[in-house]
Amino acid sequence: MVTTSPDKDPVTDAQAPSAKPGGGVPVQATPVGATTGAPAELPPSSVAGRGMFGISGSGDTSGFGGLVRRRVGAGGSERPYGGYFDEVYDALEEAFPGLDDAIEKVVVDRGELTLHVKAERILDVARTMRDEESLRFELCSSVSGVDYLGSDERRLHVTYHLTSMTYRRRVRLEVAVGTEHPHVPSVAPVYPTADWQERETYDMFGIIFDGHPGLTRILMPDDWEGYPQRKDYPLGGVPVEYKGAEIPPPDRRRSYQ
Amino acid sequence: MTTNPSYAPERETSEGKVFTVTGGDWDTVVNGTDPVSDERIIVNMGPQHPSTHGVLRLILELEGETVREMRSVVGYLHTGIEKSIEYRNWTQGTTFVTRMDYLSPIFNETAYSLAVEKLLGIEDQITERASTIRVLMMELNRISSHLVWLATTGMELGAISIMLYGFREREYILEIFEMITGLRMNMAYVRPGGVAQDVPDSAVKKIQEFLVMMPKRLKEYEDLLSGQPIWTERTQGVAVLDVTACVALGVTGPVLRSAGLPWDLRKTEPYCGYENYEFDVPTSNDADVWGRYQVRLAEIRESLKLVEQALDKLRPGPIMVADKKIAWPAQLALGVDGLGNSLEHVAKIMGQSMESLIHHFKLVTEGFRVPPGQVYVAIEGPRGELGAHAVSDGGTRPYRVHFREPSFVNLQALPAMAEGGLIADVIAGGASLDPVMGGCDR
Numbered sequence: 001m002v003t004t005s006p007d008k009d010p011v012t013d014a015q016a017p018s019a020k021p022g023g024g025v026p027v028q029a030t031p032v033g034a035t036t037g038a039p040a041e042l043p044p045s046s047v048a049g050r051g052m053f054g055i056s057g058s059g060d061t062s063g064f065g066g067l068v069r070r071r072v073g074a075g076g077s078e079r080p081y082g083g084y085f086d087e088v089y090d091a092l093e094e095a096f097p098g099l100d101d102a103i104e105k106v107v108v109d110r111g112e113l114t115l116h117v118k119a120e121r122i123l124d125v126a127r128t129m130r131d132e133e134s135l136r137f138e139l140c141s142s143v144s145g146v147d148y149l150g151s152d153e154r155r156l157h158v159t160y161h162l163t164s165m166t167y168r169r170r171v172r173l174e175v176a177v178g179t180e181h182p183h184v185p186s187v188a189p190v191y192p193t194a195d196w197q198e199r200e201t202y203d204m205f206g207i208i209f210d211g212h213p214g215l216t217r218i219l220m221p222d223d224w225e226g227y228p229q230r231k232d233y234p235l236g237g238v239p240v241e242y243k244g245a246e247i248p249p250p251d252r253r254r255s256y257q
Numbered sequence: 258m259t260t261n262p263s264y265a266p267e268r269e270t271s272e273g274k275v276f277t278v279t280g281g282d283w284d285t286v287v288n289g290t291d292p293v294s295d296e297r298i299i300v301n302m303g304p305q306h307p308s309t310h311g312v313l314r315l316i317l318e319l320e321g322e323t324v325r326e327m328r329s330v331v332g333y334l335h336t337g338i339e340k341s342i343e344y345r346n347w348t349q350g351t352t353f354v355t356r357m358d359y360l361s362p363i364f365n366e367t368a369y370s371l372a373v374e375k376l377l378g379i380e381d382q383i384t385e386r387a388s389t390i391r392v393l394m395m396e397l398n399r400i401s402s403h404l405v406w407l408a409t410t411g412m413e414l415g416a417i418s419i420m421l422y423g424f425r426e427r428e429y430i431l432e433i434f435e436m437i438t439g440l441r442m443n444m445a446y447v448r449p450g451g452v453a454q455d456v457p458d459s460a461v462k463k464i465q466e467f468l469v470m471m472p473k474r475l476k477e478y479e480d481l482l483s484g485q486p487i488w489t490e491r492t493q494g495v496a497v498l499d500v501t502a503c504v505a506l507g508v509t510g511p512v513l514r515s516a517g518l519p520w521d522l523r524k525t526e527p528y529c530g531y532e533n534y535e536f537d538v539p540t541s542n543d544a545d546v547w548g549r550y551q552v553r554l555a556e557i558r559e560s561l562k563l564v565e566q567a568l569d570k571l572r573p574g575p576i577m578v579a580d581k582k583i584a585w586p587a588q589l590a591l592g593v594d595g596l597g598n599s600l601e602h603v604a605k606i607m608g609q610s611m612e613s614l615i616h617h618f619k620l621v622t623e624g625f626r627v628p629p630g631q632v633y634v635a636i637e638g639p640r641g642e643l644g645a646h647a648v649s650d651g652g653t654r655p656y657r658v659h660f661r662e663p664s665f666v667n668l669q670a671l672p673a674m675a676e677g678g679l680i681a682d683v684i685a686g687g688a689s690l691d692p693v694m695g696g697c698d699r
Contacts, residue, residue, distance in 0.1 A: 109630050109631075110378070110630055110632050138504050139504055139507060139509075141633075141661055142633065142646060144646055144661075146648050146656075159633075159646065161644065161646065163635075165518075165525075168525055168526065170635075172631075172633060191505070191507070192505045192506055192669075193505065193507025193666060193669060195669060196665065197666070200665075204339075219331070219335040219698055219699075220335065228337065228340055229339065235340060235343075
C-alpha cells in the first residue's frame with residue numbers, strides 16, 4: 001500500500017544520510033510489523049505506517065539513533081474528488097473568475113476537502129464561499145495555524161474551517177506564508193467570528209492579519225516576546241526529582257520520532 | 258517682587274507677606290465642563306469577580322448604568338495545553354485536553370479521540386459498546402454541565418437556592434463518573450480507540466436511580482424559577498442575539514438554538530451513533546437569556562432520554578479496538594487509588610510473556626504512530642461546536658492539535674449583547690453564554 005521505491009520518495013533522498021531515520025544505517029530489510037490500518041493514500045514524503053513501530057532501514061528502535069521528525073506534506077488530489085467536493089469546487093469555479101490563479105492545490109484526504117489558497121486571495125475566496133447561493137458557507141468554525149518547520153520557506157500555515165449550514169458541508173481553506181513576510185489578509189470583514197481566532201493565531205504563530213480591526217495578543221501577556229506555538233519555540237520546563245532520580249523536562253526527554 | 262498673573266496676588270504687611278487667594282480658577286474650570294457629555298466612566302470588572310464566570314475581565318464604558326462600550330479580556334487561564342500536547346504521545350493527549358473545559362471533560366476527550374481515530378482511519382473499528390458508553394458519558398456530562406450553568410447563573414442573578422440545588426444534582430453525576438472512571442473530573446476516560454474502562458453494574462444501577470430522580474428535580478427547578486417575577490424580569494428580553502448575529506459571530510450551541518435555529522451537530526452531522534437515538538433538538542424564538550434557560554432545561558430532559566436509550570443499547574462486548582498496536586489502555590482496572598494496569602495484565606507481562614512485556618513497554622513509552630495528515634472533527638458540546646483540528650506528521654506525538662473551543666468563540670458575542678443595555682444585564686448576558694475560562698484560554 002505504501003510505495004517504497006526510492007525514486008518516489010524525494011524527501012528522504014534529498015536528506016543527508018545522517019538525517020534519515022535510524023541514522024541512515026542502510027539495512028536491506030522489508031518493513032514488517034505494525035500497520036495502523038491507515039488509508040491507502042499516504043503522502044509521498046512519508047514513510048510512516050510501516051516497519052516495526054514505524055522504524056525502517058534500521059534495527060534501532062531505541063530513540064537514540066539520531067531520529068528526525070518527518071516532514072508533513074501531501075500532494076494535490078486529482079479529479080474526481082468524490083462526494084460533494086466536486087460540486088463545491090465547480091460552484092466556486094463558476095462564481096470566482098480566475099480560480100486557478102487563486103488555488104495552489106486541492107487535497108482530498110480522509111474525507112475532507114482542503115483548498116490551498118494563495119495568501120493574497122483568501123479574503124476574496126472566503127467572501128465567495130459565504131455569499132454564493134450554491135456554496136453558502138455561512139459559518140467559519142475555526143481559524144488556526146500550523147507551523148510546518150522544515151517543509152519549505154512558507155512554513156506557517158493558516159487553516160480556515162468553513163461550515164455550510166444550508167448544505168451541511170465542510171471545507172478547509174489553507175494558506176501558507178513564510179516567517180520573513182507573514183502577512184495574510186484578515187477574513188474578519190467576511191466572518192466577524194474570525195476576529196479572536198486570528199488574534200490567537202497571531203499570538204501563537206506571529207502571522208499578521210492585514211485589515212484586522214485590532215490585532216493584539218489575546219492569550220499571552222501583551223509584552224510577551226516570541227510566538228509560542230512555533231516549532232522552534234522551546235517548551236521550557238525544569239527537571240524534577242522523583243525518588244532520587246532526576247526527570248528531565250518533557251522536551252529534553254528521549255524522543256522517539 | 259514679581260507679579261505673575263497665574264499666582265495669587267500678594268502684598269507686604271507688618272506681619273509679613275499676605276496672599277489673597279480667590280476661587281476664580283475653579284469657577285472657570287467648573288463652568289467650562291459640560292455636566293452631561295463627560296459622564297462616561299470606565300469600570301474594570303474582573304478578572305477576579307464573582308459574577309464573571311471565572312477569570313474573565315470585562316472593561317465597561319458606562320454612562321450612568323448604561324453600558325456604552327464593552328470589551329472582554331481573556332487569557333488569564335492560558336496554560337499552553339496545545340503546546341504541551343506536542344511533547345507527549347497521542348494517548349497521553351487525552352489527559353491534557355480533558356483539563357481544558359473542566360465542566361465538560363468527556364466532550365474534550367471524545368472530540369480529541371474521534372480526531373485521532375479519523376487520522377488513524379479506524380472509525381469503523383470502534384466497537385458499538387465503546388460508542389454507546391461515549392454517548393452515555395457525554396449526555397451525563399451535558400446534564401452536569403447544564404446544571405452548573407443553572408447553578409452559577411442563578412447565583413449571579415440572585416437566586417442562591419438554585420445554586421445549591423444545581424451543585425447537589427451535579428454531585429450525583431460526578432459520583433457516577435467516579436464509579437465508572439475512578440475520577441470525578443479530568444478523567445482521561447475516552448481514549449483513542451475506545452474507552453479506558455468498562456462500565457460496572459453498580460454504576461448502571463446508580464444511573465437508573467438518577468433517571469428516576471432527575472425529572473422530579475427538574476420540575477422543582479422550574480417551579481422555583483419559571484414563575485418567579487425576579488427571574489423573569491432579569492432574563493426576559495435581556496441580552497438578545499438573533500440568528501444572524503449568532504452565525505456571524507460563530508456562536509453555536511444552546512445560544513444559537515435559543516435564537517430559533519435547530520443546529521445541533523448530533524442531528525446534522527451525527528457521530529458516535531447519534532443517528533440511532535431518538536431525541537429532539539429544543540429551540541426557542543426568544544433569543545434572550547430566558548430562551549437560553551428554557552433551551553438548556555429542555556436539553557437536560559433530552560439528555561435524560563438519551564442516557565436511558567444508551568443504557569438500553571449497552572450490550573456486552575469489547576470497549577477498545579481489537580488492534581493491539583493501538584489499544585494500550587484496554588487492560589486498565591480501577592484500584593483503590595484510581596485507574597491503573599489490571600493485576601492480571603501485570604501478572605501476564607511480568608511473569609508469562611516476554612513478548613507482551615516488550616509490546617507493553619513500546620506502546621507505553623513510545624505510543625502508536627499516526628499516519629500523516631490533518632483532520633477536523635466537530636462534536637456538539639454543552640456550549641456549542643467543539644472542534645478538534647489534529648495534524649500528524651506520522652510520528653508518535655501530535656504535530657499540532659488545536660481546539661475550536663465554543664467558550665472562546667462565543668465570548669466574542671458579549672459586546673454585541675451588552676452594549677446599550679444595563680450593567681446588570683452584562684452579568685445575565687455573560688452567564689447565558691456559559692463560558693468556561695479553562696476552555697476559553699486553554
